[in-house]
Amino acid sequence: MQYHVSPGTSTRAITLVTVLLMIGIPVAILILVPLVIFSFALLALILPPMVLLGCFWYRVTGYQVRADRITISRMASDVDIPIRDIESIEFDPDGMKRSLKVFGNGGVFGFYGKFWNRKYGKYRAFVTDLKKVVVIRTGENIFMLSPEEPEKFIEKIKGKLRVD
Numbered sequence: 001m002q003y004h005v006s007p008g009t010s011t012r013a014i015t016l017v018t019v020l021l022m023i024g025i026p027v028a029i030l031i032l033v034p035l036v037i038f039s040f041a042l043l044a045l046i047l048p049p050m051v052l053l054g055c056f057w058y059r060v061t062g063y064q065v066r067a068d069r070i071t072i073s074r075m076a077s078d079v080d081i082p083i084r085d086i087e088s089i090e091f092d093p094d095g096m097k098r099s100l101k102v103f104g105n106g107g108v109f110g111f112y113g114k115f116w117n118r119k120y121g122k123y124r125a126f127v128t129d130l131k132k133v134v135v136i137r138t139g140e141n142i143f144m145l146s147p148e149e150p151e152k153f154i155e156k157i158k159g160k161l162r163v164d
Helices: 011-034 035-057 148-161
Strands: 062-067 069-074 078-080 086-091 100-105 112-119 122-129 136-140 142-145
Touching: 011 035, 062 122, 062 148, 086 148, 136 148
Parallel strands: 122 142
Antiparallel strands: 062 069, 069 078, 086 136, 100 112, 112 122, 136 142
16 A cells, blocks of 8 residues: 655755755856856856755655555665564654754755654654654664654554554
């Protein structure tokens, strides 16, 4: 079963501001920088779109609940969570509050990568809406996802856990 994602207010705002900056800075450089330092200007023109493309490429496009795993769908590469490894699953709309980004993306097209906070310690986030966070604990990892309908998503997973 496919579960859709939608960007929350934070994701939309951060993405909009970042895209405007990533486009505005190269345009300003093109206009203001003399041709003498063209190599710097060329780097400034190429780097921002590449960063945006990377963020877009790794964004979460949805979640699929299969017979034996949850698949986090992304353009770059999918991530699987085996259902047999799930120890607990819960809805926590404050799950990512006061988190530190260890390595990843903090809001452009979503929040994904490795994060840390006092409540959960180290975890991997694949979140597009900070108000719809579902926390999945496995033996070794904690994952945070944000399906459009968190309660239905959790029910489906819990049903699979009871069956096994």
